[in-house]
Amino acid sequence: xxxxxxxxxxxxxxxxxxxxxxxxxxxxxxxxxxxxxxxxxxxxxxxxxxxxxxxxxxxxxxxxxxxxxxxxxxxxxxxxxxxxxxxxxxxxxxxxxxxxxxxxxxxxxxxxxxxxxxxxxxxxxxxxxxxxxxxxxxxxxxxxxxxxxxxxxxxxxxxxxxxxxxxxxxxxxxxxxxxxxxxxxxxxxxxxxxxxxxxxxxxxxxxxxxxxxxxxxxxxxxxxxxxxxxxxxxxxxxxxxxxxxxxxxxxxxxxxxxxxxxxxxxxxxxxxxxxxxxxxxxxxxxxxxxxxxxxxxxxxxxxxxxxxxxxxxxxxxxxxxxxxxxxxxxxxxxxxxxx
Amino acid sequence: xxxxxxxxxxxxxxxxxxxxxxxxxxxxxxxxxxxxxxxxxxxxxxxxxxxxxxxxxxxxxxxxxxxxxxxxxxxxxxxxxx
Numbered sequence: 001x002x003x004x005x006x007x008x009x010x011x012x013x014x015x016x017x018x019x020x021x022x023x024x025x026x027x028x029x030x031x032x033x034x035x036x037x038x039x040x041x042x043x044x045x046x047x048x049x050x051x052x053x054x055x056x057x058x059x060x061x062x063x064x065x066x067x068x069x070x071x072x073x074x075x076x077x078x079x080x081x082x083x084x085x086x087x088x089x090x091x092x093x094x095x096x097x098x099x100x101x102x103x104x105x106x107x108x109x110x111x112x113x114x115x116x117x118x119x120x121x122x123x124x125x126x127x128x129x130x131x132x133x134x135x136x137x138x139x140x141x142x143x144x145x146x147x148x149x150x151x152x153x154x155x156x157x158x159x160x161x162x163x164x165x166x167x168x169x170x171x172x173x174x175x176x177x178x179x180x181x182x183x184x185x186x187x188x189x190x191x192x193x194x195x196x197x198x199x200x201x202x203x204x205x206x207x208x209x210x211x212x213x214x215x216x217x218x219x220x221x222x223x224x225x226x227x228x229x230x231x232x233x234x235x236x237x238x239x240x241x242x243x244x245x246x247x248x249x250x251x252x253x254x255x256x257x258x259x260x261x262x263x264x265x266x267x268x269x270x271x272x273x274x275x276x277x278x279x280x281x282x283x284x285x286x287x288x289x290x291x292x293x294x295x296x297x298x299x300x301x302x303x304x305x306x307x308x309x310x311x312x313x314x315x316x317x318x319x320x321x322x323x324x325x326x327x328x329x330x331x332x333x334x335x336x337x338x339x
Numbered sequence: 340x341x342x343x344x345x346x347x348x349x350x351x352x353x354x355x356x357x358x359x360x361x362x363x364x365x366x367x368x369x370x371x372x373x374x375x376x377x378x379x380x381x382x383x384x385x386x387x388x389x390x391x392x393x394x395x396x397x398x399x400x401x402x403x404x405x406x407x408x409x410x411x412x413x414x415x416x417x418x419x420x421x
């Protein structure tokens with residue numbers, strides 16, 4: 001059993017799955033556009049959530065948020081389902097496949113056998129599409145791999161029911177209704193507005209631009225408060241969240257820049273091109289932070305690669321991003337009146 | 340120096356590959372994995388060094404991830420963009 005599903009390589013799993021599922025139903029939007037309309041960009045330093053016993057820093061919104069917001073804004077209907085029982089979860093997956101419906105699944109990447117060992121860590125938010133079954137193997141369109149993958153039933157069960165923080169609990173989803181004509185202008189505007197509010201007006205100091213500054217203050221003190229070894233572990237987790245999730249070390253800022261660039265053409269708004277370039281610069285700043293972070297984690301840091309220097313870069317990131325969101329707000333406000 | 344040779348020297352110098360000589364890095368060896376003990380955190384340094392030495396930026400990981408597989412794939416990526 002195999003559905004005719006077009007596998008397209010992506011930078012990131014959830015936006016890639018979103019874009020690929022929509023493409024299957026005739027809506028050709030890029031991964032960056034899916035990410036932007038789905039308001040995927042975020043910053044949060046969440047020390048009370050632990051992954052591998054280390055505090056979570058996230059550069060993207062909550063798991064599943066991109067897909068939910070994207071489909072809602074486009075008028076697409078999506079069905080989500082969670083399971084307690086693995087047998088029932090696999091039976092539901094099989095039923096959908098037999099009906100010719102490609103199914104998105106949330107998984108623990110560590111248990112997917114095709115992940116190279118160097119990239120394996122306990123990350124329970126990995127999305128993929130199951131689009132067929134051959135013998136005991138499921139056919140997987142994993143958007144961060146260039147080729148189609150296979151995964152045995154046993155391994156897929158392990159991945160769908162991975163334990164630990166943010167356990168996927170067998171979550172699966174599929175599209176149930178896709179409108180024929182979709183105008184992207186309104187959804188783009190709403191998506192941008194949402195990001196600006198989230199990043200500029202978050203009610204708590206650990207989220208958005210304030211959150212970046214908050215992390216800068218904390219990070220500066222890590223070596224003194226935690227000791228060298230633990231500070232290095234905290235930093236390693238931070239750099240991994242920045243880099244490992246397919247963002248090129250820029251915490252999704254490059255992807256958002258691509259979204260703004262594409263949106264400039266659709267909205268016929270040249271200021272978005274300028275803001276896209278500025279967002280790329282912000283991504284470069286984040287990346288320079290990641291480089292120093294990586295050097296510290298790997299004991300390759302020079303004297304100038306200090307935690308203080310990293311905190312200064314974070315403050316630069318906050319300042320730069322704050323300017324971008326403020327300018328973006330003026331663009332979307334004018335756009336709303338223009339249409 | 341040819342791109343592949345230069346890459347090997349850069350890896351040894353910047354990733355602290357102690358005791359590894361350029362000859363021991365085969366063109367199609369997987370960069371990340373057991374042989375050199377490199378992981379995704381080292382990818383950040385490699386991306387940075389490629390930009391510094393070759394002027395080639397890797398911003399889209401859809402392209403970058405396949406390029407970071409081996410010396411061969413990375414050299415081809417750089418060559419295509421120089």
